Amino acid sequence: MAGAAARLHKLFEGHRLTPTQRRIAHCMVRRADDAPFLSSVELAELAGVSQPSVTRFAVALGFDGYPALRRHLREAPGDGGAEADADATANAYQQAALAEIENLRLLAAQLADPAPVAEAARVLAASRPLPVLGLRAASAQARGFAYFAAKVHPDVRLLDEGGTMLADRIDAAARAGAAALLCFALPRHPREVLDALAQARALGLRVVMVADSAFAPVARPEDLLLPAAVGTGLVFDTACAPMLLGRVLLEAMCDELPQAQARLEEFDARAAERGLFLP
Structure with missing residues (x-):
């Protein structure tokens, strides 16, 4: 899983989201690289929901509104370092294996709370x-x-x-x-x-x-x-x-x-x- 998607998953963890809000969150994960730059109208269109639903979603996550959520995503640190460089040079099969390793790391972190x-x-x-x-x-x-x-x-x-x-x-x-x-x-x-x-x-x-x-x-x-x-x-x-x-x-x-x-x-x-x- 890409770092941007992983950060979104971490942001959404622990929140009781409605079905509509889960739809928005799922859309953001699938468009993780673009999410920090989408307007509320654009995100609503991609998720197939109303623009006010996007605003309520941001509030449910603890932000004052969608602009604050988007600002938080833009300010989040990007991927870097030797591990990112190694991933960039890996072939498609290695990248698939590395992505599964990342999924298992996320699961291990999640299981810290049993x-x-x-x-x-x-x-x-x-x-x-x-x-x-x-x-x-x-x-x-x-x-x-x-x-x-x-x-x-x-x-x-x-x-x-x-x-x-x-x-x-x-x-x-x-x-x-x-x-x-x-x-x-x-x-x-x-x-x-x-x-x-x-x-x-x-x-x-x-x-x-x-x-x-x-x-x-x-x-x-x-x-x-x-x-x-x-x-x-x-x-x-x-x-x-x-x-x-x-x-x-x-x-x-x-x-x-x-x-x-x-x-x-x-x-x-x-x-x-x-x-x-x-x-």
Whole structure:
């Protein structure tokens, strides 16, 4: 992630933004290099919102108005030093790897406060069953999480396919007693995810979301949102940080599940009996 985008993410962290404000923030991150020079009218047009919404967004961030926000962005220190020079000489593949390293650094800084992950883990560990949603690009993250979570949680239900059956499966999970739903939300965000989450919320499920940013278009203010940036330097996005955040969330869930260690030991014993893995 470029330094300008990283600074914007840091600026937006910790603020409870409305869906409209998250849309503005997401637009600014995508246009990070241009953001300090955009007028409020230009930013409103790019984000597809009204000009007063941009003003309210700046105030929500703690500024007197949009001019103060723009002045803050212009005065922010630029990138420099040997690391920036090294990045400039790297080839496209190296730059993609370096961008993912930066994403992981941002995630490490975010995890300095473990409270959001701990809260999400408590919510998910208590849900019986636990539906795990991830469609299209996010299906791999959901499947990986569900695979490992099933070793310590008694009832994990993977929702990695859309279509007419998705609504039935969410409804079935709620009827079976689910209290929460974990969603991996990555670009490009399928409309089906938005619809599925709306249904889950209407059924009373608490949504925990691992998303590519704090401004994911499928998120709502009441969700427990855990952001982890994706890499965009290659033809297809890379998702090292969301994958790691999913594993961190699993680690925290194990602390909330009293039988987690016993279940793992039981699985290992059965795997050994069956010769499941190579020695």
